[in-house]
Amino acid sequence: MKRALIHDILKRYWGYDSFRPRQEEIIMSVLDGRDTLGLLPTGGGKSLTFQVPAMVFEGITVVVTPLISLMKDQVDNLRAAGIRAVCLHSGLSRAEHRLALDRCRLGKAKLMYVSPEKLQSATFIDQLRSMDVSFLVVDEAHCISQWGYDFRPSYLKISLIRELFPDIPVLALTASATPVVVDDIMDKLGFKERNVYARSFSRDNLSYIVRNDFDKERRLISVLTNTSGSAIVYVRSRRRTREIADMLVRNGISA
Structure with missing residues (x-):
C-alpha cells in the first residue's frame, strides 16, 4: 500500500517512474516511523527522500538546512x-x-524550511508548539557533529x-560523514536505534x-583539442583565469 502510494506521488509531482538507488528504502524507513540516516552523494537525490514522505504524512514537515x-x-x-511549501530565513521581511x-499554523503548508x-x-x-509537526529533516547533518569538518553550534x-515532538521520525541527510561522524549524528539527534542507509560514492x-x-x-x-565536450580549468x-582564457582563445579554443 505504502509503496504504491509513494510511487504514485513520485509520478504525479515529479514525473519519474522509479526511484534512484536507496531512495525508496530511506522513504519506507521514515514512513515506518524509524529515525533514519541517509548517506547519499551530491546529486544522489537527497531531497526526494523527504519531499515524497512529506506528502504522505498528515501534518507539516520541518526541514533544517543551512543553505x-x-x-x-x-x-x-x-x-x-x-506542493505547498514555505521557508524561514533572515532575508525575509517581518510581514513575509x-x-x-x-x-504553517493553519495547515496550509506541507513543508517548512528553516535555517x-x-x-x-x-x-x-x-510557535512550533501550535503546529502539527509530523516529520523532521536535518539536511547537511554532519554540521551537528563536533567531529565534522563544518560543525555549526x-x-x-x-x-x-x-x-x-518525541514521537515523530527524524531523517538526517549528508553526503560527507566518516564512521565517527555518523555515530555522532545519531547520538546528537537522539536516534532510537542505529539505522543507516548508504549509497556508494563511486562514480563510474x-x-x-x-x-x-x-x-x-x-x-x-593538447588535452582540450583532443577531447570532446566542455571543460573546467581551475x-x-x-588574474590567472583571465590569462588562461586569453591564451586558449589565441589558440583557437573558445573560453
Missing part, C-alpha cells in the same frame, strides 16, 4: 509542482515571516524540536589522471 539559496530554490520548485508562520539559526529563537520554538538546537563515469609537465599551457591545449587567482 538559504537551496532553501529558496527547493521551495520555488515545490510550489511550481503544486509572519505570513509563512501563519500558513538552523532560527532554532536559537525561543519565540520560534514556542546552532545545529545542536535541533534537539529542542525532538523534545517537543569519472576517472582521475595526474600528469607532470613543465609546460602546463602546452599540455592544456587556477589560483582571478
Whole structure:
C-alpha cells in the first residue's frame, strides 16, 4: 500500500517512474516511523527522500538546512509542482515571516524550511508548539557533529524540536560523514536505534589522471583539442583565469 502510494506521488509531482538507488528504502524507513540516516552523494537525490514522505504524512514537515539559496530554490520548485511549501530565513521581511508562520499554523503548508539559526529563537520554538509537526529533516547533518569538518553550534538546537515532538521520525541527510561522524549524528539527534542507509560514492563515469609537465599551457591545449565536450580549468587567482582564457582563445579554443 505504502509503496504504491509513494510511487504514485513520485509520478504525479515529479514525473519519474522509479526511484534512484536507496531512495525508496530511506522513504519506507521514515514512513515506518524509524529515525533514519541517509548517506547519499551530491546529486544522489537527497531531497526526494523527504519531499515524497512529506506528502504522505498528515501534518507539516520541518526541514533544517543551512543553505538559504537551496532553501529558496527547493521551495520555488515545490510550489511550481503544486506542493505547498514555505521557508524561514533572515532575508525575509517581518510581514513575509509572519505570513509563512501563519500558513504553517493553519495547515496550509506541507513543508517548512528553516535555517538552523532560527532554532536559537525561543519565540520560534514556542510557535512550533501550535503546529502539527509530523516529520523532521536535518539536511547537511554532519554540521551537528563536533567531529565534522563544518560543525555549526546552532545545529545542536535541533534537539529542542525532538523534545517537543518525541514521537515523530527524524531523517538526517549528508553526503560527507566518516564512521565517527555518523555515530555522532545519531547520538546528537537522539536516534532510537542505529539505522543507516548508504549509497556508494563511486562514480563510474569519472576517472582521475595526474600528469607532470613543465609546460602546463602546452599540455592544456593538447588535452582540450583532443577531447570532446566542455571543460573546467581551475587556477589560483582571478588574474590567472583571465590569462588562461586569453591564451586558449589565441589558440583557437573558445573560453
